[in-house]
Amino acid sequence: MLSFLSALGRFPVDAPSALYLATLAIPRGALTRAVAGRHARPVVQSDPALRDPAFLGDMLALVQEFADSYFRWEVRGIEKVPASGPALVVGNHNGGVVNTDSYLTLLAVWNHFGPDRALCPLSHDLVFFDPILGRIASRMGVLRAGHDSAAQAFEHGHMALVYPGSDLDTWRPFTQRGRIELGQRKGFLKLVLRQRVPIVPVVSAGTHEQFVVIARGDELARRSGIKRHFRAEAVPLVFALPWGLTIGYLPYLPLPAQTTLQFGDPIRFDDIDPAQANDPRTLDRCYERVREEMQALLDSLTQGRRWLRGQPGNGRGA
Numbered sequence: 001m002l003s004f005l006s007a008l009g010r011f012p013v014d015a016p017s018a019l020y021l022a023t024l025a026i027p028r029g030a031l032t033r034a035v036a037g038r039h040a041r042p043v044v045q046s047d048p049a050l051r052d053p054a055f056l057g058d059m060l061a062l063v064q065e066f067a068d069s070y071f072r073w074e075v076r077g078i079e080k081v082p083a084s085g086p087a088l089v090v091g092n093h094n095g096g097v098v099n100t101d102s103y104l105t106l107l108a109v110w111n112h113f114g115p116d117r118a119l120c121p122l123s124h125d126l127v128f129f130d131p132i133l134g135r136i137a138s139r140m141g142v143l144r145a146g147h148d149s150a151a152q153a154f155e156h157g158h159m160a161l162v163y164p165g166s167d168l169d170t171w172r173p174f175t176q177r178g179r180i181e182l183g184q185r186k187g188f189l190k191l192v193l194r195q196r197v198p199i200v201p202v203v204s205a206g207t208h209e210q211f212v213v214i215a216r217g218d219e220l221a222r223r224s225g226i227k228r229h230f231r232a233e234a235v236p237l238v239f240a241l242p243w244g245l246t247i248g249y250l251p252y253l254p255l256p257a258q259t260t261l262q263f264g265d266p267i268r269f270d271d272i273d274p275a276q277a278n279d280p281r282t283l284d285r286c287y288e289r290v291r292e293e294m295q296a297l298l299d300s301l302t303q304g305r306r307w308l309r310g311q312p313g314n315g316r317g318a
Contacts (some may be wrong), residue, residue: 012058017132021287022251026097029130030249041253042125044134046144048153053115055139061105061153071206072310073104077263078112081200086154087202087266089119090193092180092227092294093163093170094207096238096248101207104261105161106140108203118158124166124231132203147191154195164188171216171236177208178302180295183233186283189290198266201294205301206259209308211240258310262297 033040067073081087084134095100103119122145128134143149143160150160163169169181174177180203192199217235221227226235236248243250269286276282305311 010058012055012060013136021133021136025133026126026249026251029128029133030079032129033126036129042128042134042144043071043131044128044138046128046138046142046149048118048120048141048143048156048158050138051118051120051141052139056106056141057110057115059140060103060107063107067104067259068105071100071104071259072256073258074260075108075111075263076260079107080265081109081112082266083113083117084157084196084200086157086195087159087200088150088188088197089159089161089202090188090204090290090294091161091163092204092298093165094177094204094241095210095211095254096170096213096236097251098210098254100210100254100259101163101261102109102161102205104204104207104259105202108261108263109159118153118156119161120149120153120158121161122146144254147187150191150255151195154197159200162188168216168218171213171234172208172217173214174208174212178298180291180298182287182291184287186287189283189286190277193269193272193282193286194274196270196274198268199290200266201264201290201297202259202261203294203298203301204259205298205305206233206257206310209257210254211238211248213238214245215247255308257308260301260310262301264293264297267293
């Protein structure tokens with residue numbers, strides 16, 4: 001409790017801003033982006049140079065307390081992450097609008113390498129259409145999703161973090177929580193082939209137990225126009241605290257699910273010429289390799305796993 005209060009005392013966001021971030025920031029950013037139109041410019045700049053290690057360290061101090069005491073987390077394979085140079089960290093996405101997987105991945109890299117090894121998450125651009133959320137995200141190293149942003153991170157020698165499955169993945173039904181869903185999206189492969197950087201796979205188990213996705217709502221997103229106006233592939237129906245049964249775009253209180261993060265061996269495509277980045281067969285082959293390796297990692301984490309409690313004998317989840 002004392003360590004939690006100490007971390008809370010160093011939390012670099014005042015109480016009104018924290019309340020705003022937990023309730024209105026995401027809806028406001030989404031609405032502002034939809035009204036502004038497809039080609040509008042965000043109100044906050046996306047730039048890896050805006051990353052503030054001191055600010056990020058204070059944010060992650062609080063994440064550490066939740067990781068240890070609430071999620072009883074475990075990290076495996078962090079030593080496989082390259083100690084220097086650009087790389088694309090590719091994860092399975094879980095938890096809806098409460099991006100626990102992102103925070104825990106940032107924390108794992110921070111704890112192992114220190115503040116100078118930057119990991120820049122690539123986020124939906126609605127984040128940068130809200131002035132408060134955008135500024136805080138930028139100071140944490142978050143960048144607007146896109147190849148240009150990732151290339152900027154690589155130029156600085158940083159790693160970028162991407163979830164190719166995006167909303168299709170994070171809103172997959174609860175019964176599919178043990179499945180890797182990349183949504184047949186292959187833009188991240190074009191990026192690594194052209195930039196000649198390795199992929200570092202990271203999967204998490206437990207992060208999709210923090211709430212219960214009943215239905216993803218793909219068809220509803222298409223028919224309602226939400227896909228067109230908000231770039232959202234889903235209108236999910238979820239069960240989450242404290243709301244009960246609700247639409248998934250509301251912030252919620254995560255259930256205390258034991259969470260394990262697993263990094264895999266870097267995946268390199270050095271034998272593939274960058275000119276093949278647009279070749280469908282090459283992309284299909286690379287896609288299946290990444291998906292299969294990530295699925296194998298997730299299978300190892302979910303074998304014998306018990307809901308909220310984790311795998312027997314893992315220390316924290318037993």
